[in-house]
Amino acid sequence: MLFKQTYSKYALSNILLGLSFVVIWAIVIWMLYRQFTDPAPEVPASWFGILNSFFIIAFAPIFSKIWESKMNPSGPVKFAIGLILLGIGFGILAFGSMGIPLGAKTASVSMIFLILAYLFHTLGELCVSPVGLSYVSKLSPGKLVGLMFGIWFVANFIANTAAGLTGRYIDPIVEDYGMATFFMIFTIIPIVAGFIMLAISKLLVKMMHGIR
Numbered sequence: 001m002l003f004k005q006t007y008s009k010y011a012l013s014n015i016l017l018g019l020s021f022v023v024i025w026a027i028v029i030w031m032l033y034r035q036f037t038d039p040a041p042e043v044p045a046s047w048f049g050i051l052n053s054f055f056i057i058a059f060a061p062i063f064s065k066i067w068e069s070k071m072n073p074s075g076p077v078k079f080a081i082g083l084i085l086l087g088i089g090f091g092i093l094a095f096g097s098m099g100i101p102l103g104a105k106t107a108s109v110s111m112i113f114l115i116l117a118y119l120f121h122t123l124g125e126l127c128v129s130p131v132g133l134s135y136v137s138k139l140s141p142g143k144l145v146g147l148m149f150g151i152w153f154v155a156n157f158i159a160n161t162a163a164g165l166t167g168r169y170i171d172p173i174v175e176d177y178g179m180a181t182f183f184m185i186f187t188i189i190p191i192v193a194g195f196i197m198l199a200i201s202k203l204l205v206k207m208m209h210g211i212r
Helices: 002-006 011-036 045-068 075-096 112-139 142-167 170-177 179-199 201-206
Strands: none
Touching: 002 011, 045 112, 075 112, 075 179, 075 201, 112 142, 170 179, 179 201
């Protein structure tokens, strides 16, 4: 439908876009065929990187419809749900790694745990990221909108830096307590934070000056 509506104005762009899709899918099908006809097929870790984008494309329309319906919760509740979903994703990883022996250098577990973790983390992202950006623009004073958007992205930078620093401790924690314990830490913290956010959500809504 998009191609049909825009072809008269952007013919070359549409042709190149359509050609790109054909080329990309041809490469994907060829890679899948090569892997699954291999006597010893292996799913490269890099393949899992597409799951976040896939789940966003698949579930964003559903979330959009929910936010437009009577079931649309307040902003703080959406943030709380996002945190809880994040914790559930790490909980799945913790459950999946329970069978890994303490001190093991290598181990094999089902890929379903990683797929489900990506799913719940992406669902949590859909509750936080676009909603957060929307509320930054709605709640910021008119003269400070640009500054507050900058602070939002600086917060993302700080969080990613903190994640990198935290990742340094994976080896000592795994060696002493196991992989499941490491993931359980990141299961408990966001879930507890999510329930705290739920508990104070009404107070936060009152402070939002009527913005819904």
